[in-house]
Amino acid sequence: MSADARKRAGRGRSGRTLVLAACGGLLATGCATMPDSGDVQAVRGANPGDSQVRVYAVAPRDNANPDDIVDGFLEAMTSDDPGFATARKYLTERAAKSWKPEQSITVLATAPDRKGADRNADPENQGRDYPISGRKIATVDGRHSYQPNSPVDYTQAIHVVQEPAANGKDKEWRIDGLPPGLVLGEADFLRNYRSVNKYYFASGEDMLVADPVYIRQRQDPVTRMDPVTQTVKALLEGPTHWLRPAVDAPFPSGTQLKGGVTSLTTDDQSTLKVPLDVEADRFGGEVCRRLAAQLLVTLGDLPSVRVDQVELQDVGGGTVCRLGKGQAAEFEAVRDTGQDETPYFVDDEGRMMALAPGGKDVAEPATAVPGPLGKGLMPLGSVAVARGGTRAAGVSADGGSLYVSSITTEQEQMPPVFKSGSAVTADKRDRLSPPSWDGRGDLWVADRARGHQRLVVVPDGTGKWIEVRTPWLTEDTRVESLRVSADGVRMALLLTREGRTTLQIGRIERQDGADEQVVSVVDLQPAAPRMESVSSVSWAGPSRLVVVGREAGGVQQIRYLQTDGSTSASSVLPGLNGVSVVAAPHRETEALIAASGNDGIVRLMPGANWQPVVKSGTVPVYPG
Structure with a gap:
């Protein structure tokens, strides 16, 4: 039972309006009643992504008191009830x-806390106000x-009044005033919703950019769509408002x-046919591709379906184009070469080293x-490796100069490409x-010269360096570090103020100017608002970050975060003392690397504990 479920159970209500169904064992992924008669029939297994805990809403009982009406409604909001039909019976x-539950979701740290009613708040209508509270995250x-x-x-x-019952004689308590959308504790939110990356093309480029959104884990109560169909619908709706200025939807x-499509499934060739409400002549050729x-x-982000090929159909059901997974891979910001990614570090002599x-x-x-x-002729303080793995940039140990050089062949030291x-x-x-x-081959650095x-x-x-437009970079702001996404559209920044x-997370925008390209990093969004301080960050995939930081009153922790700031309890990694820097590969099957003041360079393989590599x-x- 989740923390939110325990909190609800602990309210001491006279009538429970939720049934939590948890199925044990490795074979079961859902629950059902067991029939005691009839023939044995084969059944299809549930999708691997299905949650093992399901919540079922229960309608209000006759003559329910107003406390139970409010409690029952709060619990019914956490269910998968189609159309939230049962929740609406409390209104x-x-x-x-x-009421439009699809309009928005307010996520609280825990389930909303319902206080006792103020019976004097609405003396004329004999209604009652029930305060609900929590910590909005x-x-x-x-x-x-x-x-x-x-x-x-x-x-x-939540305001409750009495209205005539169905029999026309009695009166029943019902809710006539409530907050907009859904109000859920974080545990209930994560049980019902999952993060999915939609992908759009970087403006003017052939490179896809991840745009994380949340969809229902199972059938959406409002649209009745399964997760695959929800995801396709979300993609067609276009990019989120924050990402829109930097991407194209062709x-x-x-x-x-x-119209009417609520389920999309693959055939025996793992081909997904997607029927669109559009004429073929409007999206043929390269647009369709x-x-x-x-x-x-x-x-590819959904665990419940394997799609090797997509077939797009026009409004008449005709095939417009087909594309296979291998053909789509050419648009990914980081292509899978099948080779392990190589990590690097700087040793005590200021030399750039490659790890096995x-x-x-x-x-x-x-x-x-x-x-x-x-070689250590110019001792280094920090380095970065180009995505192709053939070049690297190094900042001198005194922090004054930025150099670029091959790391696959011998060459002479070139003049710095930029100086502080x-x-x-x-x-x-x-x-x-x-x-x-970034994945385009451009190199980024912050000069922290005072004034x-x-x-x-x-x-x-x-090339000739370009000063980036940064309206947020004021005199009292210091850039501790920056990491650019592979697609070159987003930048993770550690900023110190006060x-x-x-x-x-900032959005990178590029525009052609009269003499040179105009580059801006704008619209900064917090990615770890619950952390009091952050000391290191690294990209760990298209929209995931690995972060070292502390929550208020807590100890240092290493955890995964989405670029939209969302997280889950399972994202916390094994603890490690004195971490100054962490680095993540693009593929989650490879090792994290960190620098620890106590243990030197250490690594963390999936499912293992930290191991020392270099002292x-x-x-x-x-x-x-």
């Missing part, structure tokens, strides 16, 4: 018609976008699923990279930040 006829809008916030007090009221405006690629990569990939135990776990960055505006005598913390590469702080990008790592370091070293990185 007056007018309220039942106007996020909202989900009508486009399924999760928007976190630092926990704040949430207070609303399919025609108004493209949607054919790109939409099919978006669908294939998007549906894939968590291999070898006699020489680390070797210096070829080229000037591995700080004086040579300045503290290195007021000079250059660790650098980062002249700026963010710059070096096109292709060799002594507190927070994690923000000393700093700033571990994967390509990116």
Whole structure:
């Protein structure tokens, strides 16, 4: 039973309105009553993504008191009841018609706390106000976008009145005033909803960008759609408001699923046929191919279905185009080469070192990279590796200069591609930040020179550097570190203001200017609002981050977060003391790497504990 369920059970209600069905054993993924007669029949297994806990709403009993009406409604909101029909039975006829549970979701840290009614609040109508409260941690809008916030007090009221019963003689208590949308505790929210990445093309590029949203784990109560159909519908609705300015949706405006479609399943060839309510001449050729690629990569996030090919159909049912998974892969920001990703770090002599990939135990776990960055002639303080794995950037140990060099062949040391505006005598913390590469081959770094702080990008790592527009970078703001996503559309920033370091996600926008490209990082959004401070961050896939930080009053922890700030209890990783930097591979099947003041460079393979690799070293990185 979840924490929220225990909280509800502990309220001491006179009548329970929920049934929690939990199924044990490895074979069962759902619950049902056991028939005691009839023939044995084969049944289809439930989808692997189905939750093992189901909540069933129960209608209000006759002559229920107002306390039970409010409690029953709060619990009915957590169920999978089609159309929330049972929840609406707790409402007056007018309220039942106007309530729109699909409009929004308010997510509280725990289930809403219902206080006792103020019986004097509505003396004329003899109604009662029931205050409900909690700590709000996020909202989900009508486009399924999760928007976190630092926990704040949430207070609303549910108003209950008496109205004539169906028999026309008696009166029954019903709710006629309530908060908008759904109000759920975090445990109930995560039981009912799952995060899915939709994918759209970066503006003007052939590279897909992840756009995380939340859909129902099972059939959506309002649309009656299964998770696959919900996901397709969400993709066709277009990108979330935050991402929209930086991506393209190449399919025609108004493209949607054919009316009445609530279930999409693959055939025996793992082909998903998607019927669209649009004429073939409006989305044929390359437009159809790109939409099919978006669908294939998007549906790859769902554990309940395997899609190897997508077939898009027009309004008449004719096939417009087909695309296979291999063809869609060419649009992914990081392509799977089948080879292990190599992690790197800087040793005590300032040399760039390569670790044995894939968590291999070898006699020489680390070797210096070829080229000037591995020789130590210019001691390094931090490094970053281009996505192709052939070039790297290094910031000098004094933080003053940024160099780029091959790490696969020997070459002479080239002049720096960028220098800090700080004086040579300045503290290195007021000079250059660790650098980062995006998947386009552009190199990013922050200059923290006092009075002249700026963010710059070096096109292709060799071109003339461009100062990035950053309206948020004020004199009292310091960029501790930055990490750019592989698609080059999003930037994870650790920013210090007033002594507190927070994690923000900024959107990268590019526009052609008169003389050079105009680049901006704008619309910063908090990605870890419940953490009091964050000390390290790394991309760990298309829309996932691994973060080192502390919650208020807590100890240092390492955990996974989505770029939209959402998380789950299972995202916390094994503890490790004194972590200064963490680095994650793009594929979750490979090892995390971290620098620990106590243990040097350590790694964490999936399902294992941290293991030491090299006794000393700093700033571990994967390509990116």
